[in-house]
Amino acid sequence: MAEARQSETHGFQTEVKQLLHLMIHSLYSNKEIFLRELVSNASDAADKLRFQALSDGSLLADDAELYVRVSADKEAGTITISDNGIGMTRDEVMSNLGTIAKSGTADFFSKLSGDQARDSRLIGQFGVGFYSAFIVAESVTVRTRAAGAAADEAIEWSSRGEGEFDLRQIDKAKRGTDVILQVRDDAEEYLDEWRLKSIVTKYSDHLNIPVQMPKRDDDGKADGWEAVNSGQALWTREKSEISDEEYKEFYKTIAHDFEDPLLWSHNKVEGTSEYTSLLYIPKRAPWDLWNREQQNGIKLYVKRVFIMDDATQLMPTYLRFVRGLMDSSDLPLNVSREILQDNKITRSMRNGSTKKVLSMLSKLAKDEPETYQQFWNTFGTVLKEGPAEDQANQEKIASLLRFASTHMDTSEASTSLDEYLERMPEQQQSIYYIVADSYEAARDNPALEIFRKKGIEVLLLSERIDEWLMSHLSTYKEKAFQSVTRGDLDLGELEDEDSKQQQEAAEKAFEDSAKRFEKALGDKVKSVRVTHRLTSSPACIVTDENDMSTQMAKLMEAAGQKVPETKYIFEVNPEHTLVQRVVALDDEQRFSEWAQLLLDQATLAERGNLKDPAQFVTRLNRLMLELTDA
Numbered sequence: 001m002a003e004a005r006q007s008e009t010h011g012f013q014t015e016v017k018q019l020l021h022l023m024i025h026s027l028y029s030n031k032e033i034f035l036r037e038l039v040s041n042a043s044d045a046a047d048k049l050r051f052q053a054l055s056d057g058s059l060l061a062d063d064a065e066l067y068v069r070v071s072a073d074k075e076a077g078t079i080t081i082s083d084n085g086i087g088m089t090r091d092e093v094m095s096n097l098g099t100i101a102k103s104g105t106a107d108f109f110s111k112l113s114g115d116q117a118r119d120s121r122l123i124g125q126f127g128v129g130f131y132s133a134f135i136v137a138e139s140v141t142v143r144t145r146a147a148g149a150a151a152d153e154a155i156e157w158s159s160r161g162e163g164e165f166d167l168r169q170i171d172k173a174k175r176g177t178d179v180i181l182q183v184r185d186d187a188e189e190y191l192d193e194w195r196l197k198s199i200v201t202k203y204s205d206h207l208n209i210p211v212q213m214p215k216r217d218d219d220g221k222a223d224g225w226e227a228v229n230s231g232q233a234l235w236t237r238e239k240s241e242i243s244d245e246e247y248k249e250f251y252k253t254i255a256h257d258f259e260d261p262l263l264w265s266h267n268k269v270e271g272t273s274e275y276t277s278l279l280y281i282p283k284r285a286p287w288d289l290w291n292r293e294q295q296n297g298i299k300l301y302v303k304r305v306f307i308m309d310d311a312t313q314l315m316p317t318y319l320r321f322v323r324g325l326m327d328s329s330d331l332p333l334n335v336s337r338e339i340l341q342d343n344k345i346t347r348s349m350r351n352g353s354t355k356k357v358l359s360m361l362s363k364l365a366k367d368e369p370e371t372y373q374q375f376w377n378t379f380g381t382v383l384k385e386g387p388a389e390d391q392a393n394q395e396k397i398a399s400l401l402r403f404a405s406t407h408m409d410t411s412e413a414s415t416s417l418d419e420y421l422e423r424m425p426e427q428q429q430s431i432y433y434i435v436a437d438s439y440e441a442a443r444d445n446p447a448l449e450i451f452r453k454k455g456i457e458v459l460l461l462s463e464r465i466d467e468w469l470m471s472h473l474s475t476y477k478e479k480a481f482q483s484v485t486r487g488d489l490d491l492g493e494l495e496d497e498d499s500k501q502q503q504e505a506a507e508k509a510f511e512d513s514a515k516r517f518e519k520a521l522g523d524k525v526k527s528v529r530v531t532h533r534l535t536s537s538p539a540c541i542v543t544d545e546n547d548m549s550t551q552m553a554k555l556m557e558a559a560g561q562k563v564p565e566t567k568y569i570f571e572v573n574p575e576h577t578l579v580q581r582v583v584a585l586d587d588e589q590r591f592s593e594w595a596q597l598l599l600d601q602a603t604l605a606e607r608g609n610l611k612d613p614a615q616f617v618t619r620l621n622r623l624m625l626e627l628t629d630a
């Protein structure tokens, strides 16, 4: 036994070292959050124990009143945060307090720049948790005994936060965890109990557990413990009795965010299923928003007992930025993830919360368009996953989408579909859009020429997800979506009879030339035809209605999938002088060179790249030489 009690030294995972270093240097102006983080960990530990005790009552043993205790010893220079919650085994200590078990952590650290202001914002998004103890402590000792473990199986972890930690087995009389901070000189103010108390009441008043501090008699002597928070779970109180400040502080505690939320909604739902939800939309994106697997938004409670974090079944993936909790009165306390998966009650909670979030956002868009724009700029790309994932709410989600548009001269996506519909002429049947690699590429695509000439608005899409989005949106308020670079362009009633006849005549007159182009270009194109899209460019390429669009093909290629080569339809503008001169060439060889060049140009404008760019350059040089020679 004596041997086992010797302390062993372990190194922190590299990311922990980086996090510790950064935290101490970036969060010095926000020191007090250490207490919020440690008290919230202690409260989580109590929640976990309560939950496990549902199936094994013996875990609570004779210590069933769960609490968190905070005290300071001025002389020793220490602050202690204790709980009688679930505790940790040796293995749990090793992994919880020695590594960061979040996927994508290394990626996160690669984003840090060394600029303190910026990094501290990022660290805030990352969630500092236990390690925030080192903002105020020069060394930290954790003494912990897991529920169900014997008194001599407890573990002591200690570290100066400099790269390593020590571990040894100890005796601990009671279940739970003590976190003891040896406070740094520049953080002595936190040794003051009043100061600690004010922080506890600020952040932890509404936690579902009493947070106790020493009860002082008139001479200042400690005489037992007294709760310093209300201990009533915030969401169980009446809405009218909760101040905005309380909602905001509660958000910061459960979401580990430094900033206030953008908005929230607190609801008691009664009817087929009975539950309370408290849902928040954050101001900023969390660091791992793009990771679709990473969901830690919604906590599930059953009758005020915490059941689990990231209850993915309660919120669709495209709303994974929502934070908060749902407390069900109907689910059984022994509910498991498997039960949640396919359960009428869960489904109804999920439908209800989805509707709630969407209507919160609609209301924000209507009442405070500027704040909504801020939301859209932060989370819009995630919301764009919605129409594919949630067809039942497609129209509602579509109304929340924002796009760049030819109507505005900016890359900011601020046009809603309703605004588009309001502006469009009565005869217009479709909502026109283009998807390209960048805003500029969309804006300058030659296929927009006829739309600009006729003053028809086109939505300009350029995010990676946009092609995926548009492939799932077929109509909005009964108007079909139509890509301006796909299929045969039919402007329907926007075209008058005269110009339709002119087009037919032009097609007829160009028939032979089209065949000549087809012969020259061979299987590089699907077909050649007269364009109705271009006014100032000589040619463009478009995909057939049923073929895969350029952006979709690129998306699939980027995802490593084999994509059949798309053959484009080559559209030529017979009105264009260059085309007229090329058509006038008698020499088939020269005609063919020019035809190739026109096709390559059009391909560049649409795809942004060529299969054989070197050949294009050689050809271009050859033709330029000829021209300068003349």
Ligand SMILES: Nc1ncnc2c1ncn2[C@@H]1O[C@H](COP(=O)(O)OP(=O)(O)OP(=O)(O)O)[C@@H](O)[C@H]1O
Pocket (backbone or CB within 6 Å): 037, 041, 042, 045, 083, 085, 086, 087, 088, 096, 097, 126, 127, 128, 129, 130, 131, 177, 256
């Ligand atoms: N007082 C405690 N009692 C029992 N386990 C604890 C305690 N404090 C921390 N832990 C364990 O250590 C883990 C790591 O804690 P940490 O605060 O770093 O991260 P987290 O709480 O999981 O995440 P975050 O705080 O970023 O949301 C916790 O998930 C928990 O399992």
